[in-house]
Amino acid sequence: MIELKNITKTYELNKNDKVVALDNVNLTINEGELVVLKGASGSGKSTILSLIAALSKPTSGEVIVDNKKISKLPDNFASVYRRDNIGFIFQKYNLIPTLSVKENIILPLVPLNPPANEIVEKLDRVAKMFNISHKKDAIVRNLSGGEQQRVAIARANVNDPKILIADEPTANLDEKLSLNFIEILRELKALNKTIVIATHDPLFFDLDFVDREIQVHNGKIIL
Amino acid sequence: MILTPEVLAILILNAIFAFFGIIAFVLSVRIFLAWDLNSVSQSQYILEKQSFLTATIIKYIFVIKVPLFLFFIFTLDKISNVLTGAMCAAGVVDATVYGTYLFMLKILNIYIFAYWLVLHNEDIKHENQPYTKIKFGIFIVAFFLFISELILEGIMFSSIDIDKMVSCCGTLYSSSATSAISSIFAIDTDVLLYVFYGNFAFIILFYFLKQKYLFAISNLVFIISSIVSLIVFFGTYIYELPTHHCPFCFLQSDYYYVGYLIYALLFIGTFYGLVTGFVKNSKENIIKNYKISMLFNFLYVILLSLYPIVFYIKNGVWL
Amino acid sequence: MKNKINVYLIEYAINAILRQKSKSFFIVFVFTLLTFLLTSVFFITNSIRYELDSTVDTLPQIIVxxxxxxxxxxIDVDAVDNILEIAGVSDAVARVWGYYYFANAGVNFSVVGIEQxxxxxxxxxxxxxxxxxxxxIDSKVSMVVGHGVKETMHDSYYKEYFNFIKPDGTLKRVNIAGVFEADTQLESNDVIVMSKDTIREIFDIDESKATDIVVKVxxxxxxxxxxxxxxxxxPDxxxxxxxxxxxxxxxIFDYKSGIFLALFIISLFTFFIIIYDKSSGLSSEEKREIGILKAIGWRVDDVLKEKFYESFIISFFAYTLGVGFSFAYVYIFQAPILQNIFVGYSQLKTSFELPFIFDLQTLFLVFFLSVPIYIAATIIPSWKVATLEADEVIR
Structure with missing residues (x-):
């Protein structure tokens, strides 16, 4: 499903100063698998996520998703790949606070300009799934933290992506909301989604439905 | 020198075009020389980003350029009030030696820019972006044409002499004149009409045969045969005057601005006709282009044919 | 091109404009002011030109x-007969007229002679x-005056007659026979009509001479x-x-509005720089937003399109607003202050209303001088935004 082959990623800070974020990483994630990437901040786990999402390109090596080499996609096609395959759950929800719940959720669909009934259909599906239907027209700014979290997850799922990527999803949540999130995660896993989570929150360790925990340290995977 | 607010507006926009055009040109050269989609180097990555800017600039110039072209004709019409002897844009175009070349260059450039955009749209549909080098190469050439257009326009406006008497379209477009334009009046009207309608018949024929190269070529010929027949024959029916042949006057309000419709139909029809032959395209797109081309060419022929027919019904005679 | 208009994207763009209240307000304010000034100048000159054109139309075709x-x-009156013989001339009249300076009120009257x-x-x-x-009128030595003229005389207590001072210093008394209806306001405030003989006496013009000859073709x-x-x-x-x-x-008017346009270009240039600067200075908030959009699958082209919608909507809105204000300012309020700049050419103390002229071309002209230039200023900043590294949102 997801394959990282000999990935090296360096960031050029300036001409003489390079930072190696990933160093010859090999990783395979199977379909329907839930993988937790553990490690301190700066260890390279976020870089792995951004490579899987084709948000950045490796310095060398290949990223292959569904037998498609995505590490060399032109920018526009990388976006299309994300739109169709990846659902993103960010650290701080990353919603647009002045828009309504509905407008936030359909954001990934906007550039496609689909017919109104398709939008309504997709919106209703995820709004129901994540229990936010009753707040569809509320402005996001006025919602509680838990509601905002559900909106963010609904947005990530609006295109019914095969892969979900979560970057420190509980970093800014209190314990109750974090546990909430884990329950939602359990449901998503049941839908046979491939899920990759980068976190250093101990709540995720030793969960019964996590397939694998991978330690990332200094740009290398420690098995 | 003539400096009406309209001319000044055109010159300001030209300056902006030139500024952005030069940026696009420099980037195009870079991309043309160093583009390598397989490379993962930082420089290729920057080029990819810059290709977006270049395409945006070219789109911008084209989108403004088309209405500005109409505004340009509008402006010429207005200047014709100031120039002694001129009745419409034709007189102004003729007022300097540059006018005719500028006009042709403008039309050519609109075709080229439109072609570029079609190519660009096709290019970004494919992951391997097969036309990137070609399209920026084309822009490098187009840039020089475009800049010469801008320069020529500046020269034309600065060399119009208000006090000089110019020709009115009545003398420019008449069989008695000696200019190059007037030589077309030597062609027999019947022959011309056979050519015009025959040409159109070929377009229909190749449309059904789906011969895309022949279709494109007959569209190319159609541009010429339509304009000539418009001047020599159809124009007189628009004006209902056997001696008035001007291809500009019907752009004025007296004729309900019908000229803009006529030229728009002709441009869209022939442009998509050319595209079928000159741009590689997916099958459904080709069929779509065929249809657009056919539809607009058809409307053009209908519209122009209606003028003499209505005239005949109303007056019972031909001009 | 072939896609239908993307309502959701427009909605998003409008929202984005509203989100940045102070920035958008500033742009709309300055932009509206600029288009308002420019449109007003063009409207005023168009109206004055129209008024003058219709005055010119009432003038004779040829004056010799x-x-x-x-x-x-x-000029010799005999010349009329010679001119009449030229083929194509349908009429030629020798005119006797002049300007009479009425010192009391500080105005010039045009005194015109006519014959039965x-x-x-x-x-x-x-x-x-x-x-x-x-x-x-001839036998009683009287005159017909325009409305404005009558009022001016009235103010100086000339009700029944008026005393003209002749070149030799003596007075010539002329009765006011009535008031005529003028075609234009300029005429009403200015013209006195009397017999040619009376004028000859007032201005001391010889019988065989005339001021000029008007010719009709x-x-x-x-x-x-x-x-x-x-x-x-x-030849003389x-x-x-x-x-x-x-x-x-x-x-003259193209020249006058040309000067304005030159000033306008300078302010436009300044505006261009300000816009460039404003749209380049991205807050971390905005960067984050673009990052989110790209992460959830917006293409560079989509972001560019959204940015284009934003700048088009805001500039077109401000343009419409400016043009609307200027309509009201010029045609409803008669352009206070600005009008004086353009009417200041005469000492006739004439006042006149600006006639309503709807000129599509002016609207196009102002459009081309504002909207495309604004959009041009946002091209490079938008591109920079659209090609930002998106992976920053997950770092």
């Missing part, structure tokens, strides 16, 4: 003046000839030909055709 030592001089049996070269004079008995196309023929017979004359006047008016 004698020039001596570079100055306007009285000649063809009148002006509509309003035709009306006078049919309304008043010209022979009576049946076919307007033949005017240039007639002009050249008159020039041939009388200056010949003015109404066409010439129109062209020079047009030039």
């Amino acid at each position: 003046q004698k020039i001596k030592a570079g100055r306007h001089y009285d 049996y000649e063809n009148q070269y002006k509509n309003s004079f035709d009306k006078i000839a049919s309304k008043f008995d010209l022979s009576e 049946a076919n307007p196309e033949e005017i240039p030909m007639v002009v050249s023929k008159i020039k041939l017979i009388y 004359t200056r010949i003015i055709s109404s066409e010439d006047l129109k062209v020079s008016y047009q030039n």
Whole structure:
């Protein structure tokens, strides 16, 4: 499903100063698998996520998703790949606070300009799934933290992506909301989604439905 | 020198075009020389980003350029009030030696820019972006044409002499004149009409045969045969005057601005006709282009044919 | 091109504009002010030009003046007969008229002489000839004045008659026979009509002389030909055709609005820089937003399109607003302050309303001078935004 082959990623800070974020990483994630990437901040786990999402390109090596080499996609096609395959759950929800719940959720669909009934259909599906239907027209700014979290997850799922990527999803949540999130995660896993989570929150360790925990340290995977 | 607010507006926009055009040109050269989609180097990555800017600039110039072209004709019409002897844009175009070349260059450039955009749209549909080098190469050439257009326009406006008497379209477009334009009046009207309608018949024929190269070529010929027949024959029916042949006057309000419709139909029809032959395209797109081309060419022929027919019904005679 | 308009994207763009309240407000304010000023200037000049054009239209087609030592001089009345013989000339009349300076009120009157049996070269004079008995005006030494003129005289307590001061210092008393209806306001405030004999007496003009000769030509196309023929017979004359006047008016106004345009370009340039600067300075908030959009699958082209919608909506809105304000300012409130700049050419103390002229071309002109330039200023900043590294959102 997801394959990282000999990935090296360096960031050029300036001409003489390079930072190696990933160093010859090999990783395979199977379909329907839930993988937790553990490690301190700066260890390279976020870089792995951004490579899987084709948000950045490796310095060398290949990223292959569904037998498609995505590490060399032109920018526009990388976006299309994300739109169709990846659902993103960010650290701080990353919603647009002045828009309504509905407008936030359909954001990934906007550039496609689909017919109104398709939008309504997709919106209703995820709004129901994540229990936010009753707040569809509320402005996001006025919602509680838990509601905002559900909106963010609904947005990530609006295109019914095969892969979900979560970057420190509980970093800014209190314990109750974090546990909430884990329950939602359990449901998503049941839908046979491939899920990759980068976190250093101990709540995720030793969960019964996590397939694998991978330690990332200094740009290398420690098995 | 003539400096009406309209001319000044055109010159300001030209300056902006030139500024952005030069940026696009420099980037195009870079991309043309160093583009390598397989490379993962930082420089290729920057080029990819810059290709977006270049395409945006070219789109911008084209989108403004088309209405500005109409505004340009509008402006010429207005200047014709100031120039002694001129009745419409034709007189102004003729007022300097540059006018005719500028006009042709403008039309050519609109075709080229439109072609570029079609190519660009096709290019970004494919992951391997097969036309990137070609399209920026084309822009490098187009840039020089475009800049010469801008320069020529500046020269034309600065060399119009208000006090000089110019020709009115009545003398420019008449069989008695000696200019190059007037030589077309030597062609027999019947022959011309056979050519015009025959040409159109070929377009229909190749449309059904789906011969895309022949279709494109007959569209190319159609541009010429339509304009000539418009001047020599159809124009007189628009004006209902056997001696008035001007291809500009019907752009004025007296004729309900019908000229803009006529030229728009002709441009869209022939442009998509050319595209079928000159741009590689997916099958459904080709069929779509065929249809657009056919539809607009058809409307053009209908519209122009209606003028003499209505005239005949109303007056019972031909001009 | 082929896609239908993306309502959701427009909605998003409008939201984005509203989100940045102070920035958007600033842009709309400055932009509206600029288009408002520019449109107003064009509207005013168009209206004045229209008023002048219609004045010029009431003027004779050709005026023949004698020039001596570079100055306007009285012309021989005999010349009329010679001009009448030129083919194409349908009428020629010797005019006797002049400016009379009324020191008390500090104004100039145009004093014009007419005669009963000649063809009148002006509509309003035709009306006078049919309304008043010209022979009576002649015998009783009286005059017909415009409304404005009558009021001016009234203010100086001349109700029944008016005393003209002749060149030798003696007074010439002329009765006010009535008021005529003028075609334009300029005319009403300015013109006095009386018999030619009375004017000759007031200005001390010889019987055989006239101020100038006006010529009527049946076919307007033949005017240039007639002009050249008159020039041939009388090389010592200056010949003015109404066409010439129109062209020079047009030039004067194009020149005046050209100066404004030059000022406008400078402010536009400044504006361009400000916009460039404003749209380049991205807050971390905005960067984050673009990052999110790209992460959830917006293409660079989508972001560019959204940015284009934003700048088009905001600039077109401000343009419409500016044009709307200027409509109200010029045609409802009669353009206070600005009008004076353009009407300041005369000491006639004339006042007139700006007639409503709807000119599509002006709207296009202002459009081309504002919206595309604004959009141009946002091209590079938008591109920078759209190609930002998106992976920053997950770092």
